[in-house]
Amino acid sequence: MATAVIMPRQGQSVESCIITKWNKQVGDSVTEGDVLFSYETDKASFEEEAKVAGTLLAILAEEGDDVPCLENVCVIGEPGEDVSEFSAAATVDGGETAPAAQEAPAQAEAAPVAAAATGSVQAGGRIKISPRAKGIAENQNLDIKKAVPTGPNGRIIERDILELSKLGAEAMASAATAVCASAGAAVPEAEYEDVALPNIRKVIARSMHASLSEMAQLTHSFSFDATQVMAYRKIVKENAEKFGLANITFNDIILFAVSRVLLNHRDLNAHFLGDKMRYFTDVNLGMAVDTPRGLLVPTIFGANKMSLNEIAGAAKDLAKQAQEGTISPDLLVGASFTVSNLGTYGVEHFTPVINPPQTGILGVNNIQTKLKMVDGEAVPYQAMGISLTYDHRALDGAPASRFAQELCRTLENFMALLAK
Template sequence: MARKMALPKIGVNMTEAVIAKWLVGPGDKVNEGDPIIEAETDKSTQEIYATESGIVAKLLADEGETVQCYSDIMVLVDEGEEYHGEAAEKPEQAGQPAAPGAGIRRMQLPKIGVNMTEAVIAKWLVGPGDKVNEGDPIIEAETDKSTQEIYATESGIVAKLLADEGETVQCYSDIMVLTDEGVEYDEAEDAAPAETEGPKAREATPPETPAPVRPAVPAAVPGTRVRISPLAKKIAKENGIDFRLVPPAVPGGRIVKADVLRFLQNGGPAVPTAAYEDAALPNIRKVIAKSMHASLSEMAQLTHSFSFDATQVMAYRKIVKENAEKLGLANITFNDIILFAVSRVILNHRDLNAHFLGDKMRYFTDVNLGMAVDTPRGLLVPTIFGANKMSLNEIAVAAKDLAKQAQEGTISPDLLSGASFTVSNLGTFGVEHFTPVINPPQTGILGVNNIQTKLKMVDGEAVPYQAMGISLTYDHRALDGAPASRFAQELCRTLENFMALLAR
């Protein structure tokens, strides 16, 4: 059957894109998830992926054309089917009667990031009877990376919501039923294919009656033999209960653990218990837990700790802070300075600017720098792409913008992947030393510690200075301790002579 595929929205702020290049053409077979377009948004050039499978019958937009999100971009048909133009798609225009259910359609959960496969419906923003227009926010959805609004891919009246709040939904699964204005939605008719018995069979079904309440089961009469499980007997003894007084769930049956616990709950001897509250893990916490466990269980991780004289870095930051407004600079922090230095030094140590892929290494020509950000929903790691090509001020601006988006939950999932190396800063919390955990398949991560006063010998005299600590964790499968230490040594020397780095 001929059907049209629309341009998906792949970022929170994306409203349109320019078709830079088609990667498919008429006659090509595409599968859901295949790249079909190179598109230019207002931010970057990205590949757009097919939202369904089929044979390309017709392209509806030219290269160089600007297309609005959710506008049709191509026609797909099933394999072996011939496409005869618009008439094949809309038989009702040829004078044929409309099919049952005309004016009723289902809307699917769109894919809003390259790596997104599912989302949790955190909150519905619309309900049955509401009118929605294409592009209106309809859901607050929780992905494995962030919380984002999902927008309607078409217009209509909401007839039914097909997913509950808190439910996990796969991308491209139906999430709600829409109708045209004035069209009535009959839920029973919509579900008719599943009800093969017909009306008479439904009438023959006896009405539901409430289940009879089971009468209380009397306890065993003292002196009679009582059957009880060893565990139930042990629990009764620990709580000072005469187990003969505990009624089994089944008359004449064996007393089990559940019977004893129920007896305690309903008035047996009180036992002090710790107060607690169970709470379901948020989706992002599950992802972090899975990723961290996999990282530590599948890698050979080792951490080396170093410190450097931060005197020059502190003096430089003071100068910049005092003159930032006059020079039109961002608020450059110690973390920005570390990110800048890492982006320059790591190019000399390619084993750390890489991914370990089991049977091969992937070395990056640019430094795509991940930065760990603490957010209300958990740890997120946005990526500063091409950090080695940015100035210190540009890195400071990018870092603050990404951190803000991550903390507000508005960051695109595509900015939360693709890093070649990561920096995690806990120095602001007073942490003196820690062992950061690598984000696989990266081969290393740098931890930044606090600043401490230390002593060094100068002309036979102990002189105090401000020392900053760093902790480098690396994957011993990808590189050895000596090259890892050489990177940390060069980074420390570079930071101790930061003014010279800026002069390069």
């Protein structure tokens, strides 16, 4: 009996996922456990394995399609079985009926531009085009009517738009060369590569632009004497194996201190929601993580209730999941405050960008040797810098600075904090 494979729901906050690659084609034999296709949310990527064995009878969504969760994606069964019921039920792009089940691998065939205009037009004048292809066309100001559709049932898909973009660039280059040649000048053709932005990069771009354009952001920079923090970390590192401790880093120490100090400054442990403030009882601490796919911010929920060792373990586990692309989208939302550490890259000062609707973010800078006066003498010490960006709509400079001052004092006397 034919079985439909649905788009999984990866977390309660995810409504749809984009298919990035098909590993099987119609007619291929499928064994239980085979990877059928890869897909991504706006934060992470996944692979869907076959739960049953058989033959791939139909593909109901193309690479680049944004498919609602729990909708049919493909059908597995025995050759000759009817799959029309699955095709008719499948929908994409907010309710638009999906193309009929793909009964054979799509073949890109050369066709005149004139054929493209008719082959991809539905009744009523609508052009059949995948969401990803449409997005690329809009970004590059391309006329989709000129694209040659190679998707199922005359649908324009991503490769068609990329080909249209390539042809347009070649035409412009040829025209420029002809003009220069007529003027007697030889102009070398510039080499380049157009690469479509991945979904996560688009999300980051939108979020960062919205943050800077909608908020009144201001950054204050401070530094503190890191002598005690460095001494403590050395002790922990030397005794980690003996006491079964995690590899506690400077960043873990910062996260721990922030989770305690933030409770005394509720305007920074909050969300600004336009006409109201949402204050959080616990500290749900976001931590910026650099991944191959882009910046992700996992959340350590209830960090204020965790020990330093527990925070260190949670931070490493979340960072690993984020970097491997296996993290649940539910762990990438809900933070009440964020810490971003660029000190490991030698950054001396930066202005971190707030992740809305949070009201603040702490940037951690590198460690530098500075001088301070002790009994009339200039004494060198190791100073670590921090940069606090806050939303001036939610709080003023004085309370923001009081948080940073308390955090610096706490870190300078870190061992006393552990006694509480």
